Amino acid sequence: MDHTNHTGTSTFPHIPTDIAWIGTFLHAFSGLGDLLKLVVFGSALAFIRQVVSAVVDYILDLFVLRATFDEREDPYDWLMLWLSKQPSWCTARNVRISTRRYGYSGISNLVPGEESHPSDPRKTVAYLPAHSETQYIRFKRAWIKILRTETMTDMENRFPLQQLQICMFSRGHDTLNDLLLEAKRTYKAEVDDRICLFVANSHNDWCLTGCRPKRSLSSIVLDKGVKENLLADARDFMASEKWYAERGIPWRRGYLLHGCPGSGKTSLIHALAGELNLPIYVISLAKRGLDDSNLNELISRLPSRSLALMEDIDAAFYRGLTREPPQPEQNTFGPPPPPDAPPPASPQGVTLSGLLGAIDGVIAQEGRILFATTNKYSALDPALTRPGRLDMHIEFELAGRWQAEELFKCFFPPTTDDESEADGDILEPLINFDKKGSIIERAASLDGQQRLAVAFADNRELCPSMTAGEVSRLAKEFADRIPEREFSMAAVQGLLMRYKTRPHLAIEEAAGWVMREREQQAETEKKLG
Numbered sequence: 001m002d003h004t005n006h007t008g009t010s011t012f013p014h015i016p017t018d019i020a021w022i023g024t025f026l027h028a029f030s031g032l033g034d035l036l037k038l039v040v041f042g043s044a045l046a047f048i049r050q051v052v053s054a055v056v057d058y059i060l061d062l063f064v065l066r067a068t069f070d071e072r073e074d075p076y077d078w079l080m081l082w083l084s085k086q087p088s089w090c091t092a093r094n095v096r097i098s099t100r101r102y103g104y105s106g107i108s109n110l111v112p113g114e115e116s117h118p119s120d121p122r123k124t125v126a127y128l129p130a131h132s133e134t135q136y137i138r139f140k141r142a143w144i145k146i147l148r149t150e151t152m153t154d155m156e157n158r159f160p161l162q163q164l165q166i167c168m169f170s171r172g173h174d175t176l177n178d179l180l181l182e183a184k185r186t187y188k189a190e191v192d193d194r195i196c197l198f199v200a201n202s203h204n205d206w207c208l209t210g211c212r213p214k215r216s217l218s219s220i221v222l223d224k225g226v227k228e229n230l231l232a233d234a235r236d237f238m239a240s241e242k243w244y245a246e247r248g249i250p251w252r253r254g255y256l257l258h259g260c261p262g263s264g265k266t267s268l269i270h271a272l273a274g275e276l277n278l279p280i281y282v283i284s285l286a287k288r289g290l291d292d293s294n295l296n297e298l299i300s301r302l303p304s305r306s307l308a309l310m311e312d313i314d315a316a317f318y319r320g321l322t323r324e325p326p327q328p329e330q331n332t333f334g335p336p337p338p339p340d341a342p343p344p345a346s347p348q349g350v351t352l353s354g355l356l357g358a359i360d361g362v363i364a365q366e367g368r369i370l371f372a373t374t375n376k377y378s379a380l381d382p383a384l385t386r387p388g389r390l391d392m393h394i395e396f397e398l399a400g401r402w403q404a405e406e407l408f409k410c411f412f413p414p415t416t417d418d419e420s421e422a423d424g425d426i427l428e429p430l431i432n433f434d435k436k437g438s439i440i441e442r443a444a445s446l447d448g449q450q451r452l453a454v455a456f457a458d459n460r461e462l463c464p465s466m467t468a469g470e471v472s473r474l475a476k477e478f479a480d481r482i483p484e485r486e487f488s489m490a491a492v493q494g495l496l497m498r499y500k501t502r503p504h505l506a507i508e509e510a511a512g513w514v515m516r517e518r519e520q521q522a523e524t525e526k527k528l529g
């Protein structure tokens with residue numbers, strides 16, 4: 001075969017040249033092999049890493065349990081209270097100071113050296129681990145990693161949402177369940193003899209504002225049978241879920257307490273909540289920004305078996321409430337704007353139809369008790385007060401003599417059964433002592449103002465000891481000086497408060513107090529025209 005081309009030169013001689021060129025080329029890039037090796041090795045490594053990480057993740061998923069607690073949910077509060085009792089939680093090195101309270105006193109740590117003040121719970125501060133600070137806590141032989149985080153729920157970073165993330169080695173949910181159970185029990189024990197109050201926060205979520213000691217029903221003096229009937233009715237309702245379901249009646253009950261200010265409406269609701277062990281959810285209809293849809297949302301978020309409280313429902317009626325949708329200038333809740341105020345830019349507020357719908361509409365929660373209070377019963381629309389919405393109406397009156405007598409007994413309970421011993425004390429009731437026990441002065445010899453000053457002295461323990469018989473006699477004497485149905489119970493309580501260690505002085509001063517109150521009332525009426 002002839003490999004000669006038209007130029008007469010053979011083509012084969014080029015082959016060795018090309019091979020040489022490739023050789024030269026390869027020689028020039030002698031690192032390429034290494035590079036290829038590196039690429040292959042790197043890819044293999046990345047692949048192995050991914051596989052290992054997937055396997056590790058898989059194994060971790062099998063053995064590590066992670067849980068997130070959101071501050072909008074109850075378990076967050078249980079856990080925060082429980083954590084507050086763990087030494088390592090309270091001694092975190094990177095702390096955030098907080099006045100938020102979980103349970104009643106659990107998380108609150110007084111600033112060292114500072115005395116607590118029962119009337120101002122905000123004076124106590126809590127040391128919480130800072131956000132993004134990891135804490136390790138031992139629970140039932142397991143180590144739990146806890147991380148507090150704060151995320152923003154809106155674009156403008158206005159609504160921070162706190163979360164707790166916990167992580168533990170555990171194959172099943174047993175340890176987590178145990179932890180939750182213990183946290184819940186701790187929380188329950190803390191709030192058992194207290195009532196928890198919830199209000200709506202800026203997200204329109206229910207938020208625990210605090211827990212206060214339960215008030216005993218016996219400290220509220222009402223006409224015979226009133227509180228007993230109310231308690232029996234509420235108890236019966238709470239136990240009647242099935243009865244309501246069988247008859248297709250929504251399991252809800254509403255109570256309207258109406259009457260003069262300071263007659264014990266709010267106090268009775270708080271005492272009842274304590275008796276029924278129900279948390280109170282306070283709905284403030286005058287709250288800025290609350291409209292029909294917000295109200296609906298709030299009511300739909302009420303937990304079952306709760307007590308919703310709408311106070312001073314009459315405050316909404318300064319312009320009259322209609323069933324129409326809200327207009328800028330009418331039909332809204334809230335205090336009246338000043339006369340020269342510009343009209344609101346957009347209609348806002350709760351309408352009567354919105355309120356009616358929220359109370360008994362389809363979204364209204366089952367198993368809840370609604371309490372509404374008002375000082376102006378006649379201002380309420382009959383649609384609002386009809387059975388099914390507000391089933392039971394209870395009127396509260398000004399203090400009767402019997403109530404004044406009972407209130408006196410609440411203030412000065414008998415301290416001894418021994419009549420002879422008691423008599424001695426009662427004969428000298430107005431002697432006052434300083435803290436060291438020296439006699440200051442015999443109050444009987446003082447004028448009115450001085451007597452008051454003495455009565456305010458910090459000598460509570462010097463309240464004379466009295467037998468039941470003596471207390472009854474004094475209580476009657478006191479009640480005889482209080483005119484029937486003229487003053488509120490709050491006013492009578494105010495009088496007794498002035499002489500909380502001086503029952504005799506309270507009796508002596510009662511007549512003068514009545515005169516002064518009447519004068520004041522006359523003056524106020526004159527001013528009002």
Ligand SMILES: Nc1ncnc2c1ncn2[C@@H]1O[C@H](COP(=O)(O)OP(=O)(O)OP(=O)(O)O)[C@@H](O)[C@H]1O
Nearest residue numbers: 219220221222261262263264265266267489490493
């Ligand atoms: N019937 C009562 N028995 C015992 N204490 C009472 C009674 N009524 C009022 N008080 C006392 O008076 C104070 C005010 O009472 P409360 O707030 O319950 O009245 P209210 O009827 O809800 O008043 P308002 O209508 O102004 O809200 C409380 O400290 C309470 O202890």
